[in-house]
Amino acid sequence: MILLYIASASKKEAEKISNTLLDEKLISCANIIESKSIYNWKGKRENSKEFIIFAKTSEKKARAVENQVKKISSYEIPCIIQVSARVNKEYLSWINGER
Numbered sequence: 001m002i003l004l005y006i007a008s009a010s011k012k013e014a015e016k017i018s019n020t021l022l023d024e025k026l027i028s029c030a031n032i033i034e035s036k037s038i039y040n041w042k043g044k045r046e047n048s049k050e051f052i053i054f055a056k057t058s059e060k061k062a063r064a065v066e067n068q069v070k071k072i073s074s075y076e077i078p079c080i081i082q083v084s085a086r087v088n089k090e091y092l093s094w095i096n097g098e099r
Contacts, residue, residue, distance in 0.1 A: 001087050001095050002062040006053040006069055007037070007079035014051035017072050026065045027055040028095045058096050059084075 004027075008014040011032065018030035031054040038047050057065055066080050087095070 001085050001092055002057050002059055003083045003085045004053070004055040004057065004062070004065060005079070005081040005083065006055060006073075007035075007075070008051045008053060009048075009074050011051050013072075013074055014053050017069060018053055018055070020072060021055060021065060021068060024068065026061050026068060027057045029056045030054065056095055 006014075006017065008017055011034070014032045018027075018032060021027040022030065033052045033054070035050045035052045036047070037050045038045070040046070055065065062082055066082070069078055069080050
């Protein structure tokens with residue numbers, strides 16, 4: 001299973017990304033969590049609220065998820081982190097079987 005960490009600029013955008021990925025059967029589940037982010041961007045320290053999507057998908061769909069997020073995200077350089085995860089076999093079966 002692949003767990004994707006995807007940062008978005010607003011709750012509305014996070015919901016749009018999540019719903020699009022679900023509608024296109026690219027992910028099985030998404031969790032959205034509010035976050036405070038501090039980072040350097042174009043020579044300036046930024047301090048902003050972001051909404052983090054934790055999306056669960058199969059290895060074969062991870063690249064398609066990344067490509068779709070790049071199309072939807074308002075960020076110039078969207079944060080899309082893929083983490084390979086071991087999960088219980090029943091959950092993995094659900095992730096791989098979701099169509």
